[in-house]
Each structure stands twice: as C-alpha cells, then as structure tokens.
Amino acid sequence: MRILKVSEAVSIKRSVDAGTEEQRQTVKAIIEDVRKNGDTALFSYTEKFDRATLTSMQVSEEEIREAYEETGAEYVAIIKEAAENIRSFHEKQVRNSWLTTEANGTILGQKVTPLDSVGVYVPGGTAAYPSSVLMNVMPAKVAGVERIVMVSPPGANGKLPAAVVVAAQEAGVKEIFKVGGAQAVAALAYGTEAIQPVDKIVGPGNIYVALAKREVFGDVDIDMIAGPSEIAVLADDTARASEVAADLLSQAEHDERACCVLVTTSQELAEQVSEEVVRQLETLPRKAIAEQSIADYGAIYVADTLEEAIATINTLAPEHLEVMTANPMELLGQIKHAGAIFIGRYSSEPVGDYFAGPNHVLPTNGTARFSSPLNVDDFQKKSSIISYSEKALQQNVEKIAAFARLEGLEAHARAVESRFK
Amino acid sequence: MRILKVSEAVSIKRSVDAGTEEQRQTVKAIIEDVRKNGDTALFSYTEKFDRATLTSMQVSEEEIREAYEETGAEYVAIIKEAAENIRSFHEKQVRNSWLTTEANGTILGQKVTPLDSVGVYVPGGTAAYPSSVLMNVMPAKVAGVERIVMVSPPGANGKLPAAVVVAAQEAGVKEIFKVGGAQAVAALAYGTEAIQPVDKIVGPGNIYVALAKREVFGDVDIDMIAGPSEIAVLADDTARASEVAADLLSQAEHDERACCVLVTTSQELAEQVSEEVVRQLETLPRKAIAEQSIADYGAIYVADTLEEAIATINTLAPEHLEVMTANPMELLGQIKHAGAIFIGRYSSEPVGDYFAGPNHVLPTNGTARFSSPLNVDDFQKKSSIISYSEKALQQNVEKIAAFARLEGLEAHARAVESRFK
CATH class of the missing domain: 3.40.50.1980 (Nitrogenase molybdenum iron protein domain)
Known part of the structure; x- marks a missing residue:
C-alpha cells in the first residue's frame, strides 16, 4: 500500500454512478408499465430479467419452512441472536411523544408516530446478504411500522436465498415478494393487485433500483443512495x-x-x-x-x-x-x-x-459529515402539537397580529383576532 | 366554497414545479461559474439579477444597527419574544449521546454531534419573512451548529429588509451575505473568497434556488423542497x-x-x-x-x-x-x-x-405521511459507538466468523479471528 x-x-x-440517459428512460418506462399493467408487468419483467417464471410472487409458508431447513439450525441460531442484538440496540433509540404545559393553559409538544408501511429492497444474486435484511427491517419493526414488505429478485429457480428468507422472518416481515429491479420499486410505490403500496422504500440495489427510487421519491420517501x-x-x-x-x-x-x-x-x-x-x-x-x-x-x-x-x-x-x-x-x-x-x-x-447491534447501513462517501446510520428515527415522524387556551391567546393576540402585519399577511392577523369578536 | x-x-x-431543461442548464452554468470565478461571479450575478452594485457582500455592523432602528423597538421586542419561544421549544428536542454497558465489557451507543456549518437561504422581495429566518436558523443554533451563514438577495438599494436582518441577529447568525439565487447556493456549497462552504443548506427559494439545491445535494445536505x-x-x-x-x-x-x-x-x-x-x-x-x-x-x-x-x-x-x-x-x-x-x-x-415555538417549516403536499417539521435532529447527526472487550469478542468470534462465511466474505471472518492468533 x-x-x-x-x-x-x-x-x-x-x-x-448517476446512470445514463438510456438507463433513466428504461426505468421510467418500467415504472409506467407497472402502474398501468400491475402484476402482469411484474411477472413479465421477472421472466425477462431474472429468468424465472412464477405463478405467485409472494413467498409461501411452505417456502419459509423449507428455507429454515436449508439454512440449518446452527445458522438459524446465529441469525436469531444477531436479530436480538439489533432489536435491543434499536429499542434504545425509540422516542416518545412529549408535551409541555404552562400555567396559562398552553400545551406544546411533539407527537411521534411510526410510518404506516415500509418496503425493504433486498438485492439478489451474490449480493444477497441476510445481515442486510436484519439491518434494514429491524429499525422499522422497532419503530412500530405495522406493515413491512420485502421484495427481492428470485434466482432462475424461482426462489430467494434461504438465509435471506430466514432473516426476513426473524426480523418480523410478514409479506415477502419475489420481484426485483425497478419494477419492484414501482410496485412498492404505486401498488399492484398483489402488492399494496408503502410510504417509504429502503435498502440497497443496483443502478436500476437506485434510479427507480430517485424517480418515485416525493410520492414515497426513500433512504439515502449508498x-x-x-x-x-x-x-x-x-x-x-x-x-x-x-x-x-x-x-x-x-x-x-x-x-x-x-x-x-x-x-x-x-x-x-x-x-x-x-x-x-x-x-x-x-x-x-x-x-x-x-x-x-x-x-x-x-x-x-x-x-x-x-x-x-x-x-x-x-x-x-x-x-x-x-x-x-x-x-x-x-x-x-x-x-x-x-x-x-x-x-x-x-x-x-x-x-x-448498531446498524451497518451507514453514511458513505464523506456524507458522515451530515448523515447518520439508519436508525429508528428514519421510520417515525413527528407532528407538532399546539394548544393555546383562551387566556394564552388573549395574552399574545396583539403581538401575533402585529407580526403578521409586519409580513403583510392581513388574513393571518384577522384569523387570530376573530376569536375575540 | x-x-x-x-x-x-x-x-x-x-x-x-420541476423546472424546465433550460432552467436546469442555466443553474448548472451559474454553479460552474461560481466554482471557477468565486466572488467575481457573485457580484456580477447580483448586478444582473438583483440590480444591485455591491462592493462588499457581507452585511456590516453598521447595517445591522440601522436595521434595528428601522424596525423599531415595538417590532424588535415581538421578534425577540418569538425567537425566545422558538428557542425554548427546540431546546426540548436536543438529544444527548448515550452509552450502554454490559458486564462482559461491551459498550454500545450513539454519539450525537452537531453539524459543523449550515447555510440558510432567505428569499428576497415580498417573500422576505423574518419569521422564516427565525424558524430556519433557530433549530440549527439550538443543535449546536457553530457556523451559521445566511444568504439573501438584496433589493436594488443594495440592502436586505430590516426585519430580516434583525431576525437573523436575534437568531444568532454571525455571517449574513447579500447574495441570492443559484449563485448563493453554489457559494454555500463550494465556497468563494468571501463565503466559506457549509455542510447543509436549508430554507425556501424560487425555482432556481430549488434546482441549485438539488444540483449540489450529495456534496452538501439539503432540506426538503417545500x-x-x-x-x-x-x-x-x-x-x-x-x-x-x-x-x-x-x-x-x-x-x-x-x-x-x-x-x-x-x-x-x-x-x-x-x-x-x-x-x-x-x-x-x-x-x-x-x-x-x-x-x-x-x-x-x-x-x-x-x-x-x-x-x-x-x-x-x-x-x-x-x-x-x-x-x-x-x-x-x-x-x-x-x-x-x-x-x-x-x-x-x-x-x-x-x-x-414549534417550527413553521412543515411537510407539505401529503408528505406528512413520512416527514417531520424542521427540527433539531435535522442539524445533528449520530455516529454509532461499538466497543468490544477481549472477553466479548472471545464469546462471539465464532458466530461472527460463521455469519461472515455464510455471506461468502472470508476476509471478514479472518479479521475477527486475527485477534486470537
């Protein structure tokens, strides 16, 4: 060295890698196709890109049982212990809603709410890492996300790697779908017959997955592009x-x-x-x-x-x-x-x-200057709570109205004044 | 209705509004120009777009004094009280670093660190709102950000609105520059002779500002596009x-x-x-x-x-x-x-x-499903802390090595095993 x-x-x-214009167009076309044709498009892309002909995308109970067998007791035990360590560390990050009260009746605070639903993308092939499943799913689970959906492209045999299925099960994923690429991201963002849409998509992927995540961002949330x-x-x-x-x-x-x-x-x-x-x-x-x-x-x-x-x-x-x-x-x-x-x-x-136990999804490429490891905050959001009493508003109405008029917003001033008319 | x-x-x-291709090209050209020509480019764009000929961009002590006079004692008092309420609410959001310890010597935790520096964009003209200055600056200040830089386009008279300058001062901004548009975003991201670069840029702006923020994202962090x-x-x-x-x-x-x-x-x-x-x-x-x-x-x-x-x-x-x-x-x-x-x-x-006191920078357009009000977390980041003792590694080295080999990463297995050779 x-x-x-x-x-x-x-x-x-x-x-x-920002992708080529051609790749961007391909991704856009795939997303449009999935929005229009739903599951039919998903099956067709899975056949084309993954060489797998499926009749059902969702991983069955039977397949999960087989995955545990194939992985074997020793590895299952290690995955379980890692999952437990990750759960324990992330549970310490969970935030509670909080309120402050004042004698004049004012209540202010933050309400902390888990996202309703999250999709986790898991790459296929040699990049299929059970540890990555645990690290991406567990913070969402601990945050209290009710619906966690995992998607991953199947091998030509129509299956996912056994250890990946075991990790998903141990992390608490209830819906696993055998679909990958930009088509899987589109399904998570907009929904198909089989896959209900989610509010946020996380997890690493190839350039097509990264471009698709960028494309759907805004309609749903995404994690950082690693x-x-x-x-x-x-x-x-x-x-x-x-x-x-x-x-x-x-x-x-x-x-x-x-x-x-x-x-x-x-x-x-x-x-x-x-x-x-x-x-x-x-x-x-x-x-x-x-x-x-x-x-x-x-x-x-x-x-x-x-x-x-x-x-x-x-x-x-x-x-x-x-x-x-x-x-x-x-x-x-x-x-x-x-x-x-x-x-x-x-x-x-x-x-x-x-x-x-700490997350292995970390800010790369110098972004640790301003970014954090994947954590429970990424799956909870806050709402401000503002409750003024009559007395509290009475004490402050003139100041609030004056500030509004300073900014030229008369309707704002009249709104607070309307309470005392 | x-x-x-x-x-x-x-x-x-x-x-x-995603902007037109022409607007994107304009923004790219401006950013390139600022990276190459620094302050010279900034002065020239300020003359072109804001019709203001400046000899110095930084707002002087004298200008700050004048801004207080022009704003007047009554309004200054209201701005001060609002700033105090905002400070108080955001102080309740500050997170501390934390550690957990185990009997076998394991220490795990999160170190919470403020960003080094933040730039706040404040729009010019009729959209110049002192409340917006307070709401964008105060969470960064409370988070412990050492260097907060504000930029805003001057009027044709070469000045910023008085109340905006007062709000910046009350919020604790030490550097205020009279420059706006994509050129100001470029200066914040890459630095010029007068303006040192920052790690994150927040605050609303017109389509050119929004496009410039998108363009520099990755090199620096940005807030959501409202x-x-x-x-x-x-x-x-x-x-x-x-x-x-x-x-x-x-x-x-x-x-x-x-x-x-x-x-x-x-x-x-x-x-x-x-x-x-x-x-x-x-x-x-x-x-x-x-x-x-x-x-x-x-x-x-x-x-x-x-x-x-x-x-x-x-x-x-x-x-x-x-x-x-x-x-x-x-x-x-x-x-x-x-x-x-x-x-x-x-x-x-x-x-x-x-x-x-709660922030008025809030998730719009349905993104409250997954986003939060601007808050102190946006200006602090976390680093995981992992400290294993000899005993802790001894207890777990075989499991860690096995997991690594399950994923086909032999060098990972050898790394943990190397401690006991």
Whole structure:
C-alpha cells in the first residue's frame, strides 16, 4: 500500500454512478408499465430479467419452512441472536411523544408516530446478504411500522436465498415478494393487485433500483443512495499490523471501489501494515476485488501527532472508523465525523457488520459529515402539537397580529383576532 | 366554497414545479461559474439579477444597527419574544449521546454531534419573512451548529429588509451575505473568497434556488423542497363558522396554489363557512390570491361520523391541521398524519406560524405521511459507538466468523479471528 504524509491525504469521495440517459428512460418506462399493467408487468419483467417464471410472487409458508431447513439450525441460531442484538440496540433509540404545559393553559409538544408501511429492497444474486435484511427491517419493526414488505429478485429457480428468507422472518416481515429491479420499486410505490403500496422504500440495489427510487421519491420517501463502502483506521504504535491489515482487507473485499485508509502516528506500523496487506491478500478468495480496491483507493497516511491524525479522520468523515490507540475511548470527544466508531483492538469492523447491534447501513462517501446510520428515527415522524387556551391567546393576540402585519399577511392577523369578536 | 361528501375527497397533492431543461442548464452554468470565478461571479450575478452594485457582500455592523432602528423597538421586542419561544421549544428536542454497558465489557451507543456549518437561504422581495429566518436558523443554533451563514438577495438599494436582518441577529447568525439565487447556493456549497462552504443548506427559494439545491445535494445536505402550503380544519357543530373561515383564508392568502379544506360532521357549519369565506374575502388586501386558491383547491367535505372525518384527514395528511371539536385533545391519538396539529378554537394557525415555538417549516403536499417539521435532529447527526472487550469478542468470534462465511466474505471472518492468533 502507498505510504504518504497526512498532508497528502485525499478525499475518500468517489463519483457516484448517476446512470445514463438510456438507463433513466428504461426505468421510467418500467415504472409506467407497472402502474398501468400491475402484476402482469411484474411477472413479465421477472421472466425477462431474472429468468424465472412464477405463478405467485409472494413467498409461501411452505417456502419459509423449507428455507429454515436449508439454512440449518446452527445458522438459524446465529441469525436469531444477531436479530436480538439489533432489536435491543434499536429499542434504545425509540422516542416518545412529549408535551409541555404552562400555567396559562398552553400545551406544546411533539407527537411521534411510526410510518404506516415500509418496503425493504433486498438485492439478489451474490449480493444477497441476510445481515442486510436484519439491518434494514429491524429499525422499522422497532419503530412500530405495522406493515413491512420485502421484495427481492428470485434466482432462475424461482426462489430467494434461504438465509435471506430466514432473516426476513426473524426480523418480523410478514409479506415477502419475489420481484426485483425497478419494477419492484414501482410496485412498492404505486401498488399492484398483489402488492399494496408503502410510504417509504429502503435498502440497497443496483443502478436500476437506485434510479427507480430517485424517480418515485416525493410520492414515497426513500433512504439515502449508498455509495461504495469505506474504512479508516486510526492507529498508534500500540496497534498490531496483522490486525490492522486484516480489517482493511475486510472492507476491500466488498467492492473494487471500496476505500481503505490507515492514518497512523507510527512510520513503523505504516510499513508493517503495507507488507501485511500484500501477504494476507495472497490467500483471500476475493483477492482480485480486494487487490484492485487497495491499489486504487487504499492509502496509509503518516502523521506527526495524534491531533494531526484525528484532524485527517475528521476531514475524511469515513463510513467506518476503527480507533486502535493506547487510550481509544478518550479520543471519542475529538472525533466529529464518522458513521460508526469501533473502539479498541477487539472491535474489528465485522463485529458491527453482523452482530453487535448498531446498524451497518451507514453514511458513505464523506456524507458522515451530515448523515447518520439508519436508525429508528428514519421510520417515525413527528407532528407538532399546539394548544393555546383562551387566556394564552388573549395574552399574545396583539403581538401575533402585529407580526403578521409586519409580513403583510392581513388574513393571518384577522384569523387570530376573530376569536375575540 | 364547494361542499362535497367525504367520499368525494381528493388528494391535496399538487404537482411540484420541476423546472424546465433550460432552467436546469442555466443553474448548472451559474454553479460552474461560481466554482471557477468565486466572488467575481457573485457580484456580477447580483448586478444582473438583483440590480444591485455591491462592493462588499457581507452585511456590516453598521447595517445591522440601522436595521434595528428601522424596525423599531415595538417590532424588535415581538421578534425577540418569538425567537425566545422558538428557542425554548427546540431546546426540548436536543438529544444527548448515550452509552450502554454490559458486564462482559461491551459498550454500545450513539454519539450525537452537531453539524459543523449550515447555510440558510432567505428569499428576497415580498417573500422576505423574518419569521422564516427565525424558524430556519433557530433549530440549527439550538443543535449546536457553530457556523451559521445566511444568504439573501438584496433589493436594488443594495440592502436586505430590516426585519430580516434583525431576525437573523436575534437568531444568532454571525455571517449574513447579500447574495441570492443559484449563485448563493453554489457559494454555500463550494465556497468563494468571501463565503466559506457549509455542510447543509436549508430554507425556501424560487425555482432556481430549488434546482441549485438539488444540483449540489450529495456534496452538501439539503432540506426538503417545500411545495405550496395547506390547511385542513376538522370541525363538528361546536365550531364557529367565522373563525373557521378566517383560518382557511389565512392559508389561502399565501399562494394561489395553497390548499384549504374543511372536513366537518355538520352540514350546517359547512354551509355557514362557505358563506363566511365569500363574505370575509371581500375586504382582504390579498383577495385575488386567496380567491384563486379557494376556487382551485378549496373544498368543504361533510362526513356522517367523526371517525369518517378523521379517516379523511389521515388520508389527506395535511401540513397544518386544526381540530375544532367538542373534545379536541381526545382525538389526538387517532390523528396519524399531519405536520402540525392545532388543538381547539384558540389555536388558530398563525399562533404557530409566528409565535408559539414549534417550527413553521412543515411537510407539505401529503408528505406528512413520512416527514417531520424542521427540527433539531435535522442539524445533528449520530455516529454509532461499538466497543468490544477481549472477553466479548472471545464469546462471539465464532458466530461472527460463521455469519461472515455464510455471506461468502472470508476476509471478514479472518479479521475477527486475527485477534486470537
């Protein structure tokens, strides 16, 4: 890996695929078709794109039973435990409605309400991750969303991966449909005979799914469009090179465009990690992907001081940040921008990817400057509550009317005054 | 106003101006120009679009002093009191970071951090509302955002409206720049010599501002693009027609495309309100606007039961909802979708527009189904905290590695295992 000075640090920002005009037109046409022809269009696209001929889209009780069998007791138990950890962490995020009262009769507050319905998109093929099902569904479930619908493209055998079905069931999804692509997004947004529409669509997908989500946004809500993944490790000379290298590679194996960065105060560690990465790469099954990612987007930055290193981290605003220093917890207050912060050598990133409980859907591409991990707030919304008594309005009516007239809005002034006529 | 059955109720959704291809190209060119030529471009566009020749963009101490004088003590006092109410309400929304600990050494939590910097766009001309300045700036201030920058196009005299400057000062803005349009958005997103870039841009604007916000989104965060405003009144036979009509008109005077709806269980009230609206319209200064809005988007729906009326409200998901029934507070639990809920006859909408404290930036166009009023959460972001001890990882390393291998991600498995080699 390249070893550079922190002064040479470059942004982790990579261009996001915005799709071609042709892809946009294709997506628009598919959405129109689904709005017009409903299930017929869905079956036809599933046949065309997924090579699967279905008679029913909804995953049956029978298929769910089979999925549990195929996954096997050992894996089912692990999925259950991960689901429980994720549920437990997200339950701590739930907000309650609140009110304040004043002696003059004023009541103000926020009413917190779950969304009515949410659709979760789960990619097909090799990108079908049960962990992703848990992470996208569980915050909605914990928020109190009554109807959670999952869609995912079937394989040519007309089925979804068994572990994905098990994860959906454990997360509490009651409706699973075997349909993917822009057609699935259209069905979630506008409804068909089989699929009732939802209020929000979340979950990752390919460029067609991303374009379809952008297209239906406004009619329904969507989550952020995720970019390629990244990790930054902040380490001093107490970190072990083999562990740092292993963690960098765990990110690199995701995607050729994943970005892995080490920021360290130790020149020696920098050199050791650089060698370790090469050594460990050799035996990785996904070597080609990881190697490309390291070559294109990997870097080791050496800083003179820990303060300088932390400043670099805050500039990068990485999706994942591992802190492997002598006293990692005491640096927490200085870290401003990171999606998830992994503290100490035993908090290797996969701990959070699968198991600990915090969400693995995180802001990528430097957006941790202003965005948050997927969380319960994303599935609840607030309504303001305003209740003025006669006395409260009497005390303030002149001021409110004056403010309205200052802005030239006479009907506003007359509305409050009408109560005392 | 039209009186219809609730079964005839239509969506309040109106088309949102997406801009023409020509407008999009204009906006792109302006953004490019500002990125390349900085302040020079800003001065030149201000001369072209606002007919103002400036030598300095930043509002000076002297101008602020003059703005206070021009606004006058009475209005300054009202702005101060409104600002204080808004501050007080938003302070109750502030979230703290939190941690949970387990006996095996596991620490999990959420770190809550304010954004570093925020830009607030304030429209010029007749749409320059000091209340809007307070409502957009105060949540950011309360969230702890260190740097809040306001931009607004100057009049031909090279100045901003006095009350807008006063509101900005009272809300705690330290940098006010006299620049508007797509050029101001570009400056906030990418920076110029005079204006340092920000992480998020909020505030309403014309179609060029909206298009520019969409264009820079991703590089910075933006708030929702607001549609035309709306009010729904839910009333039974205890409501007074003159008050209902006055409140409907206070919304109608905003915009020809504003939407005013009454849903009532009383045919008599329906008829009285219909007449009152016509009567009150006569003497309104903004009669032409209000009349158009009522004609195009106004409606009175009569329901057989209160349940039916509430169901209609939930389908509409209005920005503002007034509840004027015998026992309004007890209906709160049945109301699922509304941006702000005004309870009882003394909670006329302008109470919330100007003064009570809750935000007047609300989800429009039916998006209250999934969106919230502007609030402190919009200016804070969360980072997950994950700290596993040696013992915690030891207890779970096999499960985590197994889950990773189930997903075919060997480097993930090796990363956690590396700690025990």
